Amino acid sequence: MQVKLTPRLKKIADLVPINSKVSDIGTDHGYLPIYLLQNNIASHVIASDVNKGPLETAEKNIYLHGYVDKIEMRLGSGLEVLKAGEVDTIIIAGMGGILISELLDKAPNIVNKIHTFILQPMQAQEDLRRYLVANNFKITKDLLVKEDHRIYEIIVAQQGSQAIEEEIYYETGLFLESNPKDLVEEFIEGKIKTQKEIILQVKEQNSPTAMKKHTECEKKLIKLQEVLAWLKQ
Structure with missing residues (x-):
């Protein structure tokens, strides 16, 4: 069997x-x-x-x-x-x-x-x-x-x-192009959504930790959007 x-x-x-x-x-x-x-x-x-x-x-x-x-x-x-x-x-x-x-x-x-x-x-x-x-x-x-x-x-x-x-490779992986394009786009779109959700959660908080997290997520979001734009070319 x-x-x-x-x-x-x-x-x-x-x-x-x-x-x-x-x-x-x-x-x-x-x-x-x-x-x-x-x-x-x-x-x-x-x-x-x-x-x-x-x-x-x-x-x-x-x-x-x-x-x-x-x-x-x-x-x-x-x-x-x-x-x-x-x-x-x-x-x-x-x-x-x-x-x-x-x-x-x-x-x-x-x-x-x-x-x-x-x-x-x-x-x-x-x-x-x-x-x-x-x-x-x-x-x-x-x-x-x-x-x-x-x-x-x-x-x-x-x-x-x-x-x-690039630091973003730790997040996305090093060999995106070795995967099906539609799957990669869905994968990156999911990561963009996650970063946006985290940004919304922490933006109203004033603690140093929250402010640091907000800055990190904003930077990561920009990079992920660049990756998505590159994929869609």
């Missing part, structure tokens, strides 16, 4: 290098590891979760699909479930960007042996990109995928250094 992934997970699966050894951190139901093996993308997968319930669900799914010998299940937080060098690709999807940064930061001995990082933050995407660039990661892909009226951001990174030409 073939596993059918959601658009978000399918996009992540498409980014996994062929014949790689993968760790799916926070595997939830285990469908992604099963898909990777069914489609001969990964040779071996370590699936982990910090909670026992989801891991038990994943174990049942993996057993039903006959991959008990190729998918290892591990209970634990983040990258602490891994040993240095046993995988070359790490997937961390469905967590906040700050949490993903913290998980990477806690395990330098594991991180240093990884070739490909596929990261899908649910929020704080800008914070995650800043962490990656500041900590000797190179962002190689920034992809968008729409699922159930929400646009998700997927970041692919490797070891290396990177110079960021």
Whole structure:
């Protein structure tokens, strides 16, 4: 029985290098590891979760699909479930960007042996990109995928250094042009709407924090509008 992934997970699966050894951190139901093996993308997968319930669900799914010998299940937080060098690709999807940064930061001995990082933050995407660039990661892909009226951001990174030409790239991603134009325009329009909403919320407040936030959002709004204008050319 073939596993059918959601658009978000399918996009992540498409980014996994062929014949790689993968760790799916926070595997939830285990469908992604099963898909990777069914489609001969990964040779071996370590699936982990910090909670026992989801891991038990994943174990049942993996057993039903006959991959008990190729998918290892591990209970634990983040990258602490891994040993240095046993995988070359790490997937961390469905967590906040700050949490993903913290998980990477806690395990330098594991991180240093990884070739490909596929990261899908649910929020704080800008914070995650800043962490990656500041900590000797190179962002190689920034992809968008729409699922159930929400646009998700997927970041692919490797070891290396990177110079960021414009601050706004931390917000928008570095490779907008690699995504469908209509999806990118919708994505940027959504970010413009968010900045306008924040500006309205803080403009009547007189605290130094609120005034600083207002100024930052105004600058970001101008840049986002410039990006949108460039896209529509």
